[in-house]
Amino acid sequence: MMNEDLSFSEARDVLRKWRDDNERKSDEVVQVFEYCLADKVKKLGNEKLIILEQVFIASLDCGRIKLAEDCIRVLISEFPESLRIMKLKSMLLEALERYDDALDVLESIIKRDETNAGPRKRKVAILKAKGQIGDAIKEMCDYLKKFMSDQEAWHELCNLYLMEGDYNKAAFCMEEVLLHNPYSHLIHQRLGDIRYTIGGQDNIEIAKSYYAQAIKLNGNNLRALYGLYLCCNHIALSKAQIAKRKEAQKLASWALQKISEITEKSTGKSSNLTGVSALEAAFGNLDIKTN
Amino acid sequence: MGVYKIVLTLGLISLLHSGYSAAQYRTFLRISEQEFESLPLDISIQAIVSFAVVVYSILSIKSDWKLIHATEIGKSSWDTFANIQSFYSFNHRGKALFNPDYTQPNLPNMDLLN
Numbered sequence: 036m037m038n039e040d041l042s043f044s045e046a047r048d049v050l051r052k053w054r055d056d057n058e059r060k061s062d063e064v065v066q067v068f069e070y071c072l073a074d075k076v077k078k079l080g081n082e083k084l085i086i087l088e089q090v091f092i093a094s095l096d097c098g099r100i101k102l103a104e105d106c107i108r109v110l111i112s113e114f115p116e117s118l119r120i121m122k123l124k125s126m127l128l129e130a131l132e133r134y135d136d137a138l139d140v141l142e143s144i145i146k147r148d149e150t151n152a153g154p155r156k157r158k159v160a161i162l163k164a165k166g167q168i169g170d171a172i173k174e175m176c177d178y179l180k181k182f183m184s185d186q187e188a189w190h191e192l193c194n195l196y197l198m199e200g201d202y203n204k205a206a207f208c209m210e211e212v213l214l215h216n217p218y219s220h221l222i223h224q225r226l227g228d229i230r231y232t233i234g235g236q237d238n239i240e241i242a243k244s245y246y247a248q249a250i251k252l253n254g255n256n257l258r259a260l261y262g263l264y265l266c267c268n269h270i271a272l273s274k275a276q277i278a279k280r281k282e283a284q285k286l287a288s289w290a291l292q293k294i295s296e297i298t299e300k301s302t303g304k305s306s307n308l309t310g311v312s313a314l315e316a317a318f319g320n321l322d323i324k325t326n
Numbered sequence: 327m328g329v330y331k332i333v334l335t336l337g338l339i340s341l342l343h344s345g346y347s348a349a350q351y352r353t354f355l356r357i358s359e360q361e362f363e364s365l366p367l368d369i370s371i372q373a374i375v376s377f378a379v380v381v382y383s384i385l386s387i388k389s390d391w392k393l394i395h396a397t398e399i400g401k402s403s404w405d406t407f408a409n410i411q412s413f414y415s416f417n418h419r420g421k422a423l424f425n426p427d428y429t430q431p432n433l434p435n436m437d438l439l440n
Contacts, residue, residue: 057406062424096414098421098428130416156412164415191413221407258404 046071047082054089061096064089069102076109084113091123095130103127118144122153134161152182159191168198186215202233223249224259231262236273239266243283250293257297264290334383340376344369 041049046067053060068090072079079086091106107127110120121144128137138161141154155178162171175192182188193208206229213222227245230238243266249259267287271280347369355362422428 057409057411059405059409061420065424092411092414095416096420097424098416099425126414126416130421132417153412160413160415163413164417187410187412190408191410194408219402219407221402221404224404 041067041071043071043075043078047079047086050086050089051082054085059096061093064093065097065099065102068093084110088123092126095126098130100127100130103130118148118151119153122157125154125157129157129161129164134165137161152178152185155182156188156191163195168195171195172199184215186212189215197229202229205229206233218252220249220252220256220259223252224256224262227259227262227266231266236270236275239269242266243270254293255297257294260290260294260297263287264294330383330386334380334387337376337379337383340372341380344373344376347372 049067050064050072053064068086072086076083076087087106087110091103091110094100094102094106104127107120107123110123114120121140125137125140125144128134128140138158141157141161144151144154159171159175159178162168162174172192172195175188175195179185179188179192189208189211193205193212196202196205196208206226209222209226209229213219213226216222223245227242227249230242230245243263246259246263246266249256250263253259264287267283267290270283271287273280275283348365351366351369352362422430
């Protein structure tokens with residue numbers, strides 16, 4: 036990896052970029068910090084504390100408990116009373132799998148500040164880490180009754196329902212996220228995925244329109260193009276009206292053409308017919324078979 | 327496009343000229359010791375018309391506008407969009423993959439199963 040060669044300011048900028056773009060990249064964050072910044076923490080100025088928080092979470096993600104303890108020690112000495120730091124402390128306990136102690140810390144934060152959403156979310160995360168998905172869903176529903184406009188929480192509830200295989204409820208949650216963000220192609224694509232997974236003629240029709248909307252919002256969304264292709268193939272082979280089937284067939288070949296255009300552009304190779312037919316055969320196998 | 331560049335130059339000159347005229351008018355008033363009430367109508371009209379000409383010609387020269395997309399395309403991917411920090415859980419393979427000091431926990435004795 037190139038991370039060792041970064042200069043001080045490059046390392047600082049790359050960490051800031053990852054923070055702003057909401058990337059996980061925990062291993063990379065820890066490496067950049069250890070190789071480039073660890074000796075010069077004092078030079079970071081007013082970014083020091085936020086970088087320490089970022090590195091703290093990343094090191095928990097990598098199981099580097101010692102580094103996390105070093106980070107939080109500095110943060111505690113800076114803000115001994117802060118609720119935000121207490122939440123980080125509970126995360127450290129969580130990473131050590133001391134879930135009950137972590138819950139105690141979270142409860143004490145909630146007692147001191149009832150409007151603080153962070154620790155309530157962590158409670159759900161603890162249940163999820165313990166594998167108690169059902170309880171996590173219940174806790175999350177309670178949370179959402181109090182904080183209805185929390186988009187992240189709806190998204191996470193959708194993930195929890197997907198883990199349980201409850202696709203209809205997951206679709207409902209994703210629709211809620213869509214209401215907050217109606218022009219996001221990613222949400223449309225995800226809803227298409229969920230509807231296609233549920234299956235059945237009606238749901239596949241709905242999935243098709245979600246995928247179509249996703250492509251309208253961003254023509255380069257490859258996954259939505261694949262999804263549209265699969266939906267159209269399914270409709271073309273179904274017992275729908277002939278006009279509808281013909282239209283679906285046309286749309287499927289259009290999607291396939293778009294896909295090969297995009298892959299051509301990114302690989303720099305001109306498509307050959309064998310490649311396309313191999314793709315077509317592969318997708319034929321992927322299609323949901325209704326028995 | 328070349329025509330618009332000439333129009334832009336003329337417009338700018340005309341705009342400068344109207345400003346110069348206004349300054350000249352103020353000096354004339356000062357010399358002749360009259361009270362300032364308002365600018366003469368012709369100078370105001372010249373300023374406004376030439377300003378409109380300049381705006382129009384700049385818009386016509388630099389007209390390869392980009393569309394405003396509703397979402398920031400290219401920047402947001404599913405990876406960053408679906409990464410929700412408030413719900414991170416640390417009970418995953420990361421500690422085995424990225425921690426050099428990781429030791430495997432003792433597995434239960436599997437011999438009994440055989």
